[in-house]
Amino acid sequence: MEAADRTERDALEHFLDANRAAVTAVVDGLADADARRSVVPTGWTPLELMVHLGGVERHWFLRVVRGDRSDRPAHHGPLASLADATAAYRAECARSRQILERFGLDDAVSFDQPADLVGEVRTVRDVVLHVIEETARHAGHLDIPRELLDGRTGLGPR
Template sequence: MADDEKSTLLTFLHAQRESVLAILGGLGEEALTTPVLPSGWTPLGMVEHLGYAERHWFQEIVTGTADPVAWPDDHQPLTTPRSPDVVFAFYREQCRRSDEIFAATPLSAVPKLRHPSPLADDIADLRGVVLHVIEETARHAGHLDVVRELIDGRTGLGPR
């Protein structure tokens, strides 16, 4: 039963990650690095943020440790000075590492660390972590979907 649940959760997580990548597919560097909304975030900055979210929840929170990133925290939230190739590689690597941790950890495993917010009270095990990452990825995929429509009118991108 737990294997079926893990498989289902992973299917939904992968679908949301694929949506993020599909929504941004084909956009050039200018479109990826230009804010579209008044809040000032960029599509590429959102992808980097999602990479950090994967790293935070699965590596830092679940396992209690994470390798340092290859760059300093040198930017405004949800923007990045890094190139699309670097950011997309970072995101994919964090997702890959998350998948490894998810595969090796029981759903009932208690995270090694707590997230420093009231959200921590709702996340008591790996199941809660993966549900939150699905939630966050889906929310930001929706943001990216709207921005893509504003950039070039394309909608309905992604597997779902």
Template structure:
């Protein structure tokens, strides 16, 4: 594949790698470990996965399309320290990634977002679908690194994921 379709495929591939890495890092952790804070900032591994789900939802729905599907919960809890079970959060993340992939497939790379991020700097940087995908690759990779450090502190495991 060449051209725009090839570029879109590559961007989706790299986003998929980062998503798979985040999921692989938390795979095998029990409920207690997933809800345990190991760094001074206070987030939990499953809370960070919920944050990634919310980021997918925000960038590909609210920003790209200007619409937003409701969350399965609306309890005001910050996602970084979610009280929800890992099964709920992992299902929500998978659902948001699937919806994001559908929206990516339906939208040209150079399509301008319908919505807008509230931060002016980020809004200025994310002027089309291409840049939104790049932002999500960056966001997911950054948090996969956080998860990797947390996993090492929890049980000593490192280097988990497809890459």
């Protein structure tokens, strides 16, 4: 499909999936011991950020779009390793795609949003744009420890 032939929905889903792929590409092959190390002043680790990103998917698509209060993870089992966290993230992304298929971009959302985004995130379109923003930001965050931990740079499709 030519870029000019994409619908708005196709374009949004394309960029969301591209950023999701960037996240997993950056951590692919990172040693589990390194994924547990913090090399930034705030103290977070690549493993923790992967767990966070799974929560981002679950929160915005399961809770905010679908309105499901269960907060039930798509991946069952411990998140004791980077491989576990990455598998859980991929499972959340797959569930998010399934949820997104059932809603129109203009459908309203109002459930369980952070106070600073109420009024800014009003539709499914807004949710998708926000998750693109947050995923891209965290993909960049993951680039930094990866380079500091093992010197690898330029990872991912972007």
